[in-house]
Amino acid sequence: MEDHHDLLKLLEEEGQAKEITPKQAQILQAAVEIFAEKGYASSSTSEIAAKAGVAEGTIFRHYKTKKELLISIVTPVMTKFTVPFFATHFANQVFENPPAEFEELLRNLLKNRFEFAKQNAPLIKILIQEIAFHEELQDRIQEVFLEEVFPKFERILDHFKTDQTVIDYPTTTIIRMVVSAIVGFLVTRFLIAPDGEWNDEEELEQTIHFIMHGLSKPAE
Numbered sequence: 001m002e003d004h005h006d007l008l009k010l011l012e013e014e015g016q017a018k019e020i021t022p023k024q025a026q027i028l029q030a031a032v033e034i035f036a037e038k039g040y041a042s043s044s045t046s047e048i049a050a051k052a053g054v055a056e057g058t059i060f061r062h063y064k065t066k067k068e069l070l071i072s073i074v075t076p077v078m079t080k081f082t083v084p085f086f087a088t089h090f091a092n093q094v095f096e097n098p099p100a101e102f103e104e105l106l107r108n109l110l111k112n113r114f115e116f117a118k119q120n121a122p123l124i125k126i127l128i129q130e131i132a133f134h135e136e137l138q139d140r141i142q143e144v145f146l147e148e149v150f151p152k153f154e155r156i157l158d159h160f161k162t163d164q165t166v167i168d169y170p171t172t173t174i175i176r177m178v179v180s181a182i183v184g185f186l187v188t189r190f191l192i193a194p195d196g197e198w199n200d201e202e203e204l205e206q207t208i209h210f211i212m213h214g215l216s217k218p219a220e
Helices: 005-013 023-037 044-050 056-062 067-081 091-094 102-119 121-133 135-160 171-192 201-212
Strands: none
Touching: 005 023, 005 067, 023 044, 023 056, 023 067, 023 121, 023 135, 044 067, 067 102, 067 121, 067 201, 102 121, 102 171, 102 201, 121 135, 121 171, 135 171, 171 201
16 A cells, blocks of 8 residues: 555645644545545544544544545545646646647556556545545536646647547547546556556557557458
8 A cells, every 4th residue: 555645745736735744644644545445434533543543533633524534635636636637747748739649649648647546546546436425526526627627638639630630529529438448447457456467558558549449450
């Protein structure tokens, strides 16, 4: 299991880490490990407190409820998993100065998010496990996607549709297909079968090929 520094790094990037006390950091680390292992519903604050080495009351001094503790963990993960590719200098390279080929854009996108998932697998696991059960998380990811991701993705797809290198499907359909393939690969790789005999480079390229060409056999 990853240590707490990855979560603290995400909080730092959100400008929140300076507000985290040492005991709060212990609580967050313990909560990440227990939520990832057992799921939110099957975990208790007493278990988290015992693992963190603090009194249960200490948790409630920082977080009013177990739900608030979950939200404090998942929100920065959700934001950083979804937004950075589209909002940082890397996004500027890709979306403001797009590569000549859509396939190269996919390769950059997939490799970038692969590295993030690799470094934050327990946090991603909590997000995937819990998003279906908490309306607050669903609302937040919809907000992030619609405001931060969709407009930039739409612009780049329009670029590739115009030069006829991408099929003229509705933008929402293309994004759904691309996101489904990428997230499906990452979830399988890091959450469902993390100990499998993976050839990551090969899987990355096969995922890109699937998005570009489906399962049709190349013409001979």
